[in-house]
Amino acid sequence: MFRDLVDDLDDFSTEPGKLLDVPFVPTDDDVIEAMLNLGEVGPKDLLYDLGSGDGRILIAAARYRGTRGVGVEIDPLRIADAMDEAGHVRVEYLVDFIEEDIFTADVSDATVVTIYLLESINVQLRPRFLSELRPGTRIISHAFDMGDWKADEKLELRGDNLRGVNIYKWVVPAQVAGVWEWDGLDDKRYRVELQQKYQEVTGRAWLADEAVDLKSAKLYGGCLELEIQGAETTSLKTFTLTFDKNDIQSICEDT
């Protein structure tokens, strides 16, 4: 449906001289509910909706979950509608709508970002999502994927009005590529050399300067779990490294 609408419009302007990258097509209430559930959106979150339209995603999150929200929207008429509705349902103290372009707006303090844009736009926003959002921030997209950044979760919604709508969730990964060294509880020096493509991590490991087996490396937000196997006779070591952006904050060894 979205694609048909996009194809039918010459440009997406609502006002002379104002070009939209995506037309206004609102998200249905039951899709909003599913998106907020997938993002585990709650009262501690700061939710940004990029291209917030009439503000319905943020207003629902504020109204039913007590979530603070910021809408980034280029069309002032939509912003006016959003503010009216927020006042009408008395959540204006939780939500803010700013007239700005999604390509320049600062979203770095978000804990969750919702998008209902286009795959090509998601791909353009991707480098900024990865570099500007904190590790662990969730991105929830209605209908559109994000190129070769594989979603952590994808849900196909079913129901009378949903007609197989897909929603996607990505968790922003920390930047963990590089060489990291630390001492284990056995007083031996551990070293790993890691490569990364989004949340997928591969690499090699050394124990006291001897090459050993890096059995697995799993990254979820700022949390990297490494399984390292020394000599066959020794037990498998599991370390959890916590990153903030691109530096280690803590290292825990499972005992």
Ligand SMILES: C[S@@+](CC[C@H](N)C(=O)[O-])C[C@H]1O[C@@H](n2cnc3c(N)ncnc32)[C@H](O)[C@@H]1O
């Ligand atoms: C498909 S609608 C989604 C509306 C709302 N997020 C929802 O899901 O109900 C996309 C919105 O993005 C806005 N938009 C398009 N290009 C934009 C841009 N460059 N910067 C900010 N907003 C933009 C449109 O005005 C429209 O309201």
